[in-house]
Amino acid sequence: MTENILQVSHLNKTFHFKTKNVKHANHAVSDVSFEIKQGEVFGLVGESGSGKSTIANLLMNLESVDSGQIIFNGEIIAGTDSKNTFPYGDIQIVFQDPRSSLDPRMSIRQIIEEPLKFLSQEKRSTLGSSENILKLIRAVGLREEHLDRKPHQFSGGQRQRVAIARALVTQPKLVVLDEPTSALDISVQAQVINLLKSLQKEFGLTYLFISHNMGVVKYLCDRIGVLNLGKLVEVATNEEIFNRPTHEYTKKLLSSVPTMFQEG
Numbered sequence: 255m256t257e258n259i260l261q262v263s264h265l266n267k268t269f270h271f272k273t274k275n276v277k278h279a280n281h282a283v284s285d286v287s288f289e290i291k292q293g294e295v296f297g298l299v300g301e302s303g304s305g306k307s308t309i310a311n312l313l314m315n316l317e318s319v320d321s322g323q324i325i326f327n328g329e330i331i332a333g334t335d336s337k338n339t340f341p342y343g344d345i346q347i348v349f350q351d352p353r354s355s356l357d358p359r360m361s362i363r364q365i366i367e368e369p370l371k372f373l374s375q376e377k378r379s380t381l382g383s384s385e386n387i388l389k390l391i392r393a394v395g396l397r398e399e400h401l402d403r404k405p406h407q408f409s410g411g412q413r414q415r416v417a418i419a420r421a422l423v424t425q426p427k428l429v430v431l432d433e434p435t436s437a438l439d440i441s442v443q444a445q446v447i448n449l450l451k452s453l454q455k456e457f458g459l460t461y462l463f464i465s466h467n468m469g470v471v472k473y474l475c476d477r478i479g480v481l482n483l484g485k486l487v488e489v490a491t492n493e494e495i496f497n498r499p500t501h502e503y504t505k506k507l508l509s510s511v512p513t514m515f516q517e518g
């Protein structure tokens with residue numbers, strides 16, 4: 255039996271804000287529950303504003319949970335009964351826009367090595383060895399000489415390859431990918447998607463893949479959760495979502511599938 259690496263239960267997050275002295279409450283995430291098994295690619299889809307990034311931010315401890323629970327690798331990492339310890343290095347994220355997620359002053363080598371600072375000295379020296387860093391930069395389709403350059407010397411697609419290498423350097427148990435190709439030129443989106451797919455196969459990675467593109471999700475994901483206005487309206491296998499969707503909102507999303515990634 256494959257174990258759940260992540261279990262999200264009854265997660266809630268509301269943002270409170272004021273406009274013209276009137277208080278508003280935005281229920282960004284409402285009673286969301288799902289789990290991800292080890293080695294699985296779980297897709298989270300939904301339109302803009304449906305709460306996808308908020309879920310990613312809650313998982314990454316970038317936002318605090320209002321109620322509910324996140325269990326990662328058997329430990330409660332957020333919400334009810336949480337010990338408020340975050341497993342740095344074991345959950346890593348790739349953000350949408352590599353231009354803003356990579357520090358322009360750092361070299362590619364420094365960027366890739368940065369997450370290692372959260373790990374023990376022993377792990378740091380093994381994973382950060384020049385042999386490992388070299389393997390990693392090659393695995394994402396870049397070359398040794400790229401390590402000494404800075405982010406502005408790369409194309410958008412190459413920058414996202416660096417962000418992927420940075421996410422993988424700690425050998426994470428879960429990689430959160432928050433629309434990792436949406437900010438890229440259309441011509442390189444397919445290359446980065448294919449890279450993510452081959453890395454997942456090669457290293458047996460576990461992904462939470464966030465997208466608003468049903469075609470890409472069909473190509474990459476084993477199971478898919480459909481978010482609408484902060485609520486998870488359907489969670490099912492890839493096959494079920496695309497052949498026997500049960501929720502009206504899922505059917506609506508499917509009617510707008512672009513053709514680019516329909517073949518899997």
Ligand SMILES: Nc1ncnc2c1ncn2[C@@H]1O[C@H](COP(=O)(O)OP(=O)(O)OP(=O)(O)O)[C@@H](O)[C@H]1O
Pocket residue numbers: 269270271280281282300301302303304305306307308309466
């Ligand atoms: N820090 C915040 N403060 C106030 N409201 C927020 C905050 N972050 C997100 N929201 C709101 O929560 C809702 C969900 O936003 P979220 O960014 O999670 O959506 P998303 O599904 O990732 O959208 P997109 O596809 O555009 O990235 C939106 O209505 C958004 O305006």
Ligand SMILES: [Mg+2]
Pocket residue numbers: 306307308433
């Ligand atoms: Mg988002």
